[in-house]
Amino acid sequence: MARPIFVLDLEATCWEDRGHYTVDATEIIEIGCVMATPAGEVLDEFGTFVRPVNDPVLSEFCTRLTSITQQDVDQAPVYQDAMRLLDDWVSHRGGIWGSWGNYDFREFASMEQRYPSHCEFQKKLHVNLKKSWRQTTRHSRTGLRSALAFHGLAFEGTHHRGIDDARNVARLLPFIDYHKILAGVGALQSDNS
Ligand code: AMP
Ligand code: MG
DSSP states (O other): OOOOEEEEEEEEOOOSOGGGOOGGGOOEEEEEEEEEOTTOOEEEEEEEEOOOSSSOSOOHHHHHHHOOOHHHHHTSOOHHHHHHHHHHHHTTOOOEEEESSSHHHHHHHHHHHHSOOOOSGGGSOEEEHHHHHHHHHTOOOOSHHHHHHHTTOOOOSOTTOHHHHHHHHHTTGGGSOHHHHHHHTTOOTTOOO
16 A cells, blocks of 8 residues: 555734734744545544744734634643654555655744754654645646536535644645645745745
């Protein structure tokens, strides 16, 4: 069997004026991850909220966007502990990780610089599944909802919740050429798509 793909989606602290800050000013507040076969069969799932430490109080905007409440994060592990939980769940299973776009890769890289977790998960190679999907379908509508709609699918669950976003990205795997995924693994993360 081909190695699994860990489809991951992060939520982070945010504010209305998105254009005025970078990932270096934000902190992860949810990690959602679905372990799936390249054909899209879900094998296992992991999800946790994460407690931000620099900006511990979520903005109203952030709660409205993500539906993640102050209480959700107040009771959650901090980033390094959450990454240990992720590692425990992965439990040395091989495979790459993928996300819809490069945002999640960049958010992880920034968190690791500020709050090093030294976790095993960070050693996995990343693939931008949005790019692989675009290369497969030759279609430019690349929002998650519109990609699903392209295949006649509706988003299931709550958009901008990490675990639901990850589940919905995994639903697109059957429509992505696995060779395009393999070709994109570990590609330079310089583009922001
Ligand atoms: P997503 O996976 O699309 O839910 O987005 C991940 C994170 O990006 C969110 O948790 C926010 O921190 C940020 N984000 C997404 N959309 C917006 C937006 N419209 N305005 C500000 N931040 C956003
Ligand atoms: Mg999301």
